[in-house]
Amino acid sequence: MITTDQKESRVNLTVFGEFTLADYKEFEEVVNYKVKFEGPVSLFFDLREMSGFTIDMALEEIRFARAHAHDFARIAILTDDQWVAWSAWLSKIFVDADVRVFEDADDAEAWLSGIESPVA
Template sequence: MISTDHKGNLVAVTVFGEFTLADYREFEELVNYKIQFVGTVDLLFDLREMAGFTLDLAWEEIKFSREHAHDFRRIAILTDDQWVTWSAWISQLFVDAEVQVFSSDEDARAWLGVAAEATP
């Protein structure tokens, strides 16, 4: 299950439990809308409550990233999981965006240039 929030050029996604293909498609729809009407997007993924992800989601993420390689400015990922951290660095191969991993929401939002009180 995911929770999404968006303001300006920021799309924030929090994942709870297993991250599924249906969740990812919801995210894709929101991002496509923002790209169409706002332009380049910043992403904030909070994966601290994620229990895992499905294989079809992983494949969809690679395809989506390649299709939108130039549509992201910065991608902040909140996690304490080493596997997620490693996969975040691999994701940089598919996008032009700066990708950083954080353990603190405040640090991630500061890096993105978003006020901490904008937390969903």
């Protein structure tokens, strides 16, 4: 299950439990709308409550990232899981965005707002 929250030029996504293809498609709709009407957006993924993801979701994420390589400004990923952090760094291959992984929500929020965090 996911929740999304939209702000100006930004989409926040929180994942609870398993991240499925249906969840990712819902996220894509929100992002596509924002990009169409606002241009490049920043993304904030809160993955602290994610228990895993499906393979079809992971493949869709790669496809979506490649199709939108220039549509993201900054991507903050909030997690304390080293494997999720590793896959986030791998996603940097597909997008021009500045991607950073955080363990603290306040640091991620500050960075997305343009305030550099001492821990990046």
